[in-house]
Every structure is written in C-alpha cells, then in structure tokens.
Amino acid sequence: MNSLLMRLWRRSCSPLMVTFAFLPAPLFLVTYCAPDFLPLVWLWPAGYFLLDLCSTFVRGKWRILYAFLEIAAMAAPAALIGDKAMMIWVYLIPPLYIILLLMDLPLPYEGRSDQTRLLRYAVVGVLIHLAAQILLSNTSAEKFTGMDSIRPWLLGGFFLFIILGLMMLNQAALQQSSGSRLHITGVMKLKNGLLTGAFLILSLVLALIPAIVTGVSAFFRWISLAVQELMTFLGGLIVTKPKEDAQTGGSDINFGDTGGSGGGVETNDTLVTIIVLTLLAVAVGFLVFFLVRSSIRFAKFLRKQLKKYLNAVSEDYVDEITDTRDDAEHQRARQKFKERKLSKSDLRKLPPEQQIRHRYKLLMRQHPQWHRGSTARENLNPAAASVYEQARYSKHPVAEADAQRFAEETKTL
Numbered sequence: 001m002n003s004l005l006m007r008l009w010r011r012s013c014s015p016l017m018v019t020f021a022f023l024p025a026p027l028f029l030v031t032y033c034a035p036d037f038l039p040l041v042w043l044w045p046a047g048y049f050l051l052d053l054c055s056t057f058v059r060g061k062w063r064i065l066y067a068f069l070e071i072a073a074m075a076a077p078a079a080l081i082g083d084k085a086m087m088i089w090v091y092l093i094p095p096l097y098i099i100l101l102l103m104d105l106p107l108p109y110e111g112r113s114d115q116t117r118l119l120r121y122a123v124v125g126v127l128i129h130l131a132a133q134i135l136l137s138n139t140s141a142e143k144f145t146g147m148d149s150i151r152p153w154l155l156g157g158f159f160l161f162i163i164l165g166l167m168m169l170n171q172a173a174l175q176q177s178s179g180s181r182l183h184i185t186g187v188m189k190l191k192n193g194l195l196t197g198a199f200l201i202l203s204l205v206l207a208l209i210p211a212i213v214t215g216v217s218a219f220f221r222w223i224s225l226a227v228q229e230l231m232t233f234l235g236g237l238i239v240t241k242p243k244e245d246a247q248t249g250g251s252d253i254n255f256g257d258t259g260g261s262g263g264g265v266e267t268n269d270t271l272v273t274i275i276v277l278t279l280l281a282v283a284v285g286f287l288v289f290f291l292v293r294s295s296i297r298f299a300k301f302l303r304k305q306l307k308k309y310l311n312a313v314s315e316d317y318v319d320e321i322t323d324t325r326d327d328a329e330h331q332r333a334r335q336k337f338k339e340r341k342l343s344k345s346d347l348r349k350l351p352p353e354q355q356i357r358h359r360y361k362l363l364m365r366q367h368p369q370w371h372r373g374s375t376a377r378e379n380l381n382p383a384a385a386s387v388y389e390q391a392r393y394s395k396h397p398v399a400e401a402d403a404q405r406f407a408e409e410t411k412t413l
Contacts, residue, residue: 014112015052020161021125024132031146033090043077048097056109070101115172122165129158170196352403353391384409
C-alpha cells in the first residue's frame with residue numbers, strides 16, 4: 001500500500017507543479033472578466049491536474065482518443081460562464097490548459113522529470129507569479145471585489161509551486177549527476193529532499209524577518225494592554241466602597257481610608273502593580289529561557305543531521321583506497337607463502353646450490369636460537385659448512401652429489 005501511494009505521489013509531482021505554476025492565470029482572468037464565475041474557477045486547475053495525471057497511464061493509439069477527451073473537458077467549464085462574461089478574454093483559459101495537456105501527452109512518466117522541461121516550467125511559473133503580484137499591488141480592491149478573495153490562494157499557490165519545483169529539480173540534478181547509470185537509493189533521495197527543504201525554510205525565515213518583528217511587537221503590545229486590564233480588574237476587587245448598613249443606615253468602616261484622603265486606595269494600587277509586574281517578569285523570563293534553550297537544541301540537532309548527511313554523501317562518492325601492506329595478518333600470510341616447505345619432488349627440480357640454500361633456510365626456521373647474524377661455521381659441522389659456503393659464496397659449480405652430502409650432514413640437526 002505504501003509503495004503504491006509513493007508511486008502515485010511521484011507521478012503527481014509534475015502535474016501539481018505545472019498546476020500551481022499557471023494558477024494565477026485563471027484566477028486573474030476570471031476576476032477581471034467574469035467575477036460571478038469565481039467560485040467555479042477551480043474546475044480548470046483541478047481538471048488539468050487529474051487529466052495530466054491520468055495521461056501518464058495512457059499509451060499508444062489511445063492517446064489520440066484521450067486528447068479529444070482533454071479538449072472537451074477543458075472547454076466544458078467555459079460553456080457554464082454564459083452571459084456572466086464581462087470581457088471575452090476569459091475564454092483564453094481553455095486554450096491555455098488544452099495546449100499544456102497536449103504538449104505533455106506524448107511524454108512518458110519518466111520524461112516528465114527531465115531537468116530541461118522542469119527548468120522551462122520553473123522559469124515560466126516564476127514570471128507568471130511575479131506578474132500576478134505586480135497586478136495585485138496595482139489593482140484597486142474596490143473596483144475588483146474578488147481581489148481580496150484570491151490573494152491567499154495566490155500566495156499559497158506560489159509557495160507550493162516553489163516547494164515542488166525545488167524538490168523535482170533536486171531529484172533531476174541528482175539523477176543527472178550520476179549520468180543516469182547509477183541507481184539512486186531512496187535514502188539518498190530522502191536526504192537530498194530534506195536538505196533542500198531545510199534551505200528553503202531558512203530562506204523563508206530570513207525573508208519573513210520583518211513580519212516576525214512586526215508580530216513580536218504586536219504581541220508585546222497585547223501583553224501591555226492585558227496587564228493594564230488585569231491591574232484595573234484586581235484594583236476593583238481590592239478597593240472597598242462604603243455601603244449603607246441594612247439596620248442602622250450607617251456605613252461600613254473602611255480601614256484603608258482612616259484619614260479620609262484615599263491613601264489606602266493608592267497603597268493597594270501600588271501593591272497590585274508590584275505583584276503583577278513581578279509575575280509578568282517571571283513569566284517573560286521563563287518564556288525567553290525556554291525559547292533560547294529550545295533554539296539551541298534545535299540548532300544542535302540541525303548541525304548533527306547536516307554532519308551525518310555530509311558524511312553519508314562523502315561515503316557514497318569518495319573512493320577509499322585501503323593499504324593492506326601493513327596488515328599483520330596479510331604479512332604473515334605472505335611470509336608463510338614465501339617460506340613454505342617444498343616437496344621432495346619440487347626440491348629435486350631446483351639446481352644444487354638452491355637446494356643447499358633452501359635446506360639451510362629451513363634449518364634457520366627450525367632453530368630460532370641461532371642468531372640471524374651467525375655464520376654457517378657457527379651453526380653447522382665443518383663438512384656441511386664447507387658445502388654451504390661453496391654454494392653460497394663460491395663461483396665454482398656445485399654438483400648434485402654436494403647437495404646430497406649437505407642433506408646427509410644436516411639430517412640429524
């Protein structure tokens with residue numbers, strides 16, 4: 001089920017991106033030319049998305065029939081406008097979406113993630129949204145009453161278009177960087193997507209700093225007004241007012257105003273102010289401490305995740321060359337291979353002088369007490385030492401009989 005949803009989501013990304021890229025066009029044309037039709041303007045973007053998504057499953061000769069279906073579906077909402085159209089320009093919406101559908105209909109699902117195609121739609125979408133914002137800022141809301149209703153949809157569509165565009169361009173660039181020869185794992189795609197999203201959020205936060213400052217200022221103004229209202233409410237509860245006695249007709253005794261000058265009331269107001277300000281200072285200090293601590297933790301978390309991502313990328317793309325020459329296990333294996341004991345048949349195939357030298361090497365391994373700097377005269381008897389010195393240092397040829405005599409002399413060692 002999850003794999004099916006993921007495949008459907010991958011197929012939906014491209015139609016969604018194009019839908020949000022061209023969203024300002026139908027909104028503005030309907031607002032200017034047929035404002036009464038504005039609630040039904042979503043028939044075109046939603047219809048384009050569904051038709052383009054389904055076209056990824058259409059193959060072969062069925063595409064011709066499907067093209068007629070797309071044309072009819074995009075032209076149908078225009079018939080509902082009728083006499084509601086104030087200007088004929090509103091009828092440009094169906095041809096716009098028909099052209100977009102017919103352009104992408106021959107492309108398979110894989111071809112719609114091509115980097116060149118995505119860049120083309122990204123540039124066009126940015127230009128359309130930029131023109132929409134310019135028109136929105138220079139159009140009177142009193143003359144066109146629908147402007148205020150489409151403003152949040154334009155802003156939301158722009159952010160969704162940017163997010164989808166960045167994600168798809170990131171995946172296309174990742175595929176192109178591998179030359180389309182290597183398989184990009186799902187973990188790698190997820191890491192690249194998270195990194196792209198993190199940089200997008202950082203950019204949005206930097207762009208929204210003025211709005212954040214305005215919001216914080218409004219929050220503190222609200223706190224100040226709330227404190228004033230609270231002080232007024234508490235002051236009204238603490239200050240006592242004289243009232244008629246039910247039996248004697250006299251008034252209650254007010255201990256806070258013994259001098260008749262209201263000094264007790266001023267004292268109570270001051271006390272309430274001090275208490276409220278103290279509580280407010282403690283609350284604000286705790287809030288600031290909590291926010292700073294949470295920000296530090298979040299920054300450490302982002303740093304840790306970014307470090308993990310960089311390490312993973314380095315492991316994926318950097319070839320590591322490991323030198324095994326200093327490995328003790330490999331050293332022992334090579335030494336054992338070099339110093340392996342030859343069989344009798346292999347030993348007879350060697351020249352006589354090499355037979356003698358090989359036998360002496362085996363004797364050195366069998367007698368670790370012999371010092372490596374010692375000579376054959378110190379380790380062997382005179383007859384065997386003489387044969388070894390002749391094979392090792394002399395230029396005179398060594399006969400097979402000398403090799404046999406050396407073997408006999410050293411057999412008992």
